[in-house]
Amino acid sequence: xxxxxxxxxxxxxxxxVASTPILLAGLGELxxxxxxxxNLGVEGMMITGAIAGFATAVHSGSPLIGFAGGAAAGAAMSxxxxxxxxxxxANQMATGLALTLFGLGFSALVGQGYVGAKPPMMGKLDLGxxxxxxxxGVAFFRHDLMVYLSFAAVVAIWYFLSRTRAGLVLRxxxxxxxxxxxxxxxxxxxxxxxxMFGGAMAGLGGAYLSxxxxxxxxxxxxxxxxxxxxxxxxxxSWKPGRLLLGAWIFGGITVLQLNLQVAGxxxxxxxxxxxxxxxxxxxxxxxSAMGGRKAKGAPGALGRSFxxxx
Amino acid sequence: xxxxxxxPDAGQMVLRGAPYHPHRPSEARQKGVAMVFQHFSLFDALNxxxxxxxxxxxxxxxxxxxxxxxxxxxxxGLPLDPARLVGDLSAGxxxxxxxxxxxxxxxxxxxxxxxxxxxxxxxxxxxFRTLRQLSAEGTAILYISHKLEEIRSLCDTATILxxxxxxxxxxxxxxxxxxxxxxxVGQILTPPARAEHTPGELRLEVSGLSVASPNPFGTSLKxxxxxxxGGEVLGIAGVAGNGQDELLLALSGEITTQAGRVxxxxxxxxxxxxxxxxxxxxxxxxxxxxxxxxxxxMSLSENALLSGNLRQGLSSGGFINWAKVETFxxxxxxxxxxxxxxxxxxxxxxxxxxxxxxxxxxxxxxNPDIIVVNQPTWGVDAAAAATxxxxxxxLSAKGAAVVVISQDLDELLEVADSFxxxxxxxxxxxxxxxxLSVDQIGLMMGGAHGLPETPALxxxxxxxxx
Numbered sequence: 001x002x003x004x005x006x007x008x009x010x011x012x013x014x015x016x017v018a019s020t021p022i023l024l025a026g027l028g029e030l031x032x033x034x035x036x037x038x039n040l041g042v043e044g045m046m047i048t049g050a051i052a053g054f055a056t057a058v059h060s061g062s063p064l065i066g067f068a069g070g071a072a073a074g075a076a077m078s079x080x081x082x083x084x085x086x087x088x089x090a091n092q093m094a095t096g097l098a099l100t101l102f103g104l105g106f107s108a109l110v111g112q113g114y115v116g117a118k119p120p121m122m123g124k125l126d127l128g129x130x131x132x133x134x135x136x137g138v139a140f141f142r143h144d145l146m147v148y149l150s151f152a153a154v155v156a157i158w159y160f161l162s163r164t165r166a167g168l169v170l171r172x173x174x175x176x177x178x179x180x181x182x183x184x185x186x187x188x189x190x191x192x193x194x195x196m197f198g199g200a201m202a203g204l205g206g207a208y209l210s211x212x213x214x215x216x217x218x219x220x221x222x223x224x225x226x227x228x229x230x231x232x233x234x235x236x237s238w239k240p241g242r243l244l245l246g247a248w249i250f251g252g253i254t255v256l257q258l259n260l261q262v263a264g265x266x267x268x269x270x271x272x273x274x275x276x277x278x279x280x281x282x283x284x285x286x287x288s289a290m291g292g293r294k295a296k297g298a299p300g301a302l303g304r305s306f307x308x309x310x
Numbered sequence: 311x312x313x314x315x316x317x318p319d320a321g322q323m324v325l326r327g328a329p330y331h332p333h334r335p336s337e338a339r340q341k342g343v344a345m346v347f348q349h350f351s352l353f354d355a356l357n358x359x360x361x362x363x364x365x366x367x368x369x370x371x372x373x374x375x376x377x378x379x380x381x382x383x384x385x386x387g388l389p390l391d392p393a394r395l396v397g398d399l400s401a402g403x404x405x406x407x408x409x410x411x412x413x414x415x416x417x418x419x420x421x422x423x424x425x426x427x428x429x430x431x432x433x434x435x436x437x438f439r440t441l442r443q444l445s446a447e448g449t450a451i452l453y454i455s456h457k458l459e460e461i462r463s464l465c466d467t468a469t470i471l472x473x474x475x476x477x478x479x480x481x482x483x484x485x486x487x488x489x490x491x492x493x494x495v496g497q498i499l500t501p502p503a504r505a506e507h508t509p510g511e512l513r514l515e516v517s518g519l520s521v522a523s524p525n526p527f528g529t530s531l532k533x534x535x536x537x538x539x540g541g542e543v544l545g546i547a548g549v550a551g552n553g554q555d556e557l558l559l560a561l562s563g564e565i566t567t568q569a570g571r572v573x574x575x576x577x578x579x580x581x582x583x584x585x586x587x588x589x590x591x592x593x594x595x596x597x598x599x600x601x602x603x604x605x606x607x608m609s610l611s612e613n614a615l616l617s618g619n620l621r622q623g624l625s626s627g628g629f630i631n632w633a634k635v636e637t638f639x640x641x642x643x644x645x646x647x648x649x650x651x652x653x654x655x656x657x658x659x660x661x662x663x664x665x666x667x668x669x670x671x672x673x674x675x676x677n678p679d680i681i682v683v684n685q686p687t688w689g690v691d692a693a694a695a696a697t698x699x700x701x702x703x704x705l706s707a708k709g710a711a712v713v714v715i716s717q718d719l720d721e722l723l724e725v726a727d728s729f730x731x732x733x734x735x736x737x738x739x740x741x742x743x744x745x746l747s748v749d750q751i752g753l754m755m756g757g758a759h760g761l762p763e764t765p766a767l768x769x770x771x772x773x774x775x776x
Contacts, residue, residue, distance in 0.1 A: 165363070165369070168356075168360055168363060168364060169364065171353075171355075171356065172353050172356065172360075172364050175353040175354065175355050175356060176351075176352075176353050176354070178351075179351035179352060179353060180353075180364075182335075182347060182351040183335060183351055183364055183365055184334050184335030184336045184339075185364075297355075299355070300353075300354060300355060
């Protein structure tokens with residue numbers, strides 16, 4: 001066992017890369033849930049985004065176009081969910097689970113020709129002297145564009161939800177859709193837009209996995225990242241800032257267990273691979289034991305179907 | 311419709327001389343129409359300022375808005391803190407939020423739908439003062455209510471609707487409350503027939519009952535005591551949320567206490583659950599019909615079984631006798647004129663009034679010795695309400711003790727022999743219902759128990775009858 005091989009700053013850098021996919025998908029799901037919709041199809045939308053992003057990047061030769069393709073595919077998947085739950089009033093839980101299963105199967109089918117293909121690489125963003133800061137620069141200023149965009153998204157979504165009128169309306173819809181309807185807000189339209197935003201973000205997260213984090217296409221490569229993103233939203237009490245923190249914790253555990261495996265810690269690797277998911281369950285149990293719905297900040301209308309009666 | 315939520319099928323509206331047909335509430339708000347809803351259109355997890363902003367067309371930035379809210383609320387004597395979460399406010403304060411939201415838009419027409427149903431008499435006074443001030447400043451107010459005394463004291467003209475049709479227009483100040491009531495119901499009101507009877511033996515005894523509310527926003531019961539004899543009807547009044555639900559739960563057995571606090575026919579029953587109390591002869595019908603009194607997705611016969619099993623002997627050895635269940639359900643439907651295609655229909659599919667008749671019929675037909683009902687005629691049309699009240703009176707004539715918890719004072723005065731009011735979880739002393747005036751009841755509800763009877767408070771015959 002050689003723990004000294006683990007460098008803190010390099011660990012931090014890989015932690016950020018590992019947490020970006022779940023951060024992106026989690027931010028999308030946060031907005032969706034703030035609008036009162038529980039979309040459990042994040043995993044399915046992520047993997048669809050992963051293969052769509054991979055395929056567009058391979059064909060176009062541009063990773064940026066690949067990310068756009070991933071986002072578009074995620075949004076398209078979420079539109080299925082939106083139509084089923086918002087117009088046909090299908091159960092949100094069941095529809096979300098179906099979306100996950102469908103996404104996993106569909107991506108495996110589409111991805112058959114891409115196994116072993118090599119995507120175009122995305123260069124690191126040149127931040128000049130910042131990247132040369134010892135330690136800190138290694139950890140924070142040697143990343144690709146998407147990492148910085150995901151940080152910007154945290155701030156933008158926080159600002160949108162807490163400071164803008166549109167964000168207030170979205171929260172109102174998620175809190176009490178009947179009251180929002182009575183005040184004349186378009187509940188269904190707002191929710192569909194939120195769902196599609198969530199789909200696009202999940203697609204981006206998936207594309208980040210297949211284009212940068214791995215970068216390869218393999219069947220089922222999200223391996224539960226979508227579920228971790230859903231759990232993260234609860235962990236974060238539906239607040240963007242805490243979501244970033246949570247994503248880093250989970251990303252950190254993932255990276256750390258890989259490093260520990262490499263360092264040869266005397267724990268069977270199966271236990272180490274399990275650890276991020278065990279921690280997820282643990283956190284959720286602790287969170288729900290800590291207080292009622294109000295303390296956790298869950299939107300009042302979360303998961304409830306809305307049908308205008310007048 | 312005036313607020314643009316529903317579109318008219320025919321006809322037209324005129325607002326200040328111009329044709330007016332709003333397609334959306336936002337359009338109505340732009341034209342100066344504001345509405346205070348009966349069921350509040352507020353968001354618990356948002357603060358006062360955010361709630362106000364959501365109801366406005368072009369709200370100013372939050373900081374400025376908070377200042378405006380403070381200003382308006384002090385001008386009209388409605389104190390409000392813009393930064394507080396609406397979920398923490400009382401019913402009266404929540405209504406202030408709604409009113410302030412309307413006032414900030416400088417409305418020309420203010421619509422209020424049953425604004426006083428959740429207020430104490432004191433809060434009603436404050437509201438009326440605000441409304442009079444507004445109307446003096448030139449705002450038209452459309453006030454929808456079934457409380458006739460309010461209409462008489464507040465309004466200049468009244469239009470009476472019955473089943474969606476205008477049946478009369480009048481100046482309410484020139485009419486008596488009774489004349490207005492008869493216009494509303496469309497028939498000469500005859501109080502339900504009640505036979506003179508002598509009270510029987512002691513049936514229900516409650517002494518020093520204090521329980522914490524199971525609901526975090528509920529009211530706990532404080533030291534409630536009363537005794538009820540067979541053949542007596544006790545009416546319990548009170549503004550919504552003063553412990554009515556909790557009292558029903560404590561009497562029905564859904565909340566248990568020490569054995570001696572509740573005695574059924576002399577037998578300690580405070581620690582018994584609902585089924586054991588049913589076996590002793592106490593049945594109950596809670597206010598919430600769907601989800602509490604009846605399981606929404608189960609059929610009427612299944613719902614009949616749920617509560618009638620024990621007293622009607624609908625099962626034996628753990629097996630349900632469906633033939634008997636069907637007969638019992640059909641009997642309820644027939645006796646209480648429940649309008650439904652049959653006993654197989656899900657409870658959810660019935661209209662509120664019909665389900666109410668079914669739920670009460672189910673309890674009444676079990677021939678209980680004691681029955682406790684909360685809001686028995688809430689949302690039920692006048693004819694069905696009369697049926698239900700008559701059935702309760704018939705039951706008491708047969709010697710049962712009846713507890714009616716209701717917010718409808720007219721109803722209580724109609725059926726009750728003795729009368730008490732719940733206020734913040736405490737029960738006033740029991741008084742004979744006959745000869746009690748609405749004024750006196752109002753004071754009891756507001757918490758002024760045991761006021762000396764001054765001549766000003768002596769019953770006025772006109773009001774005592776209603």
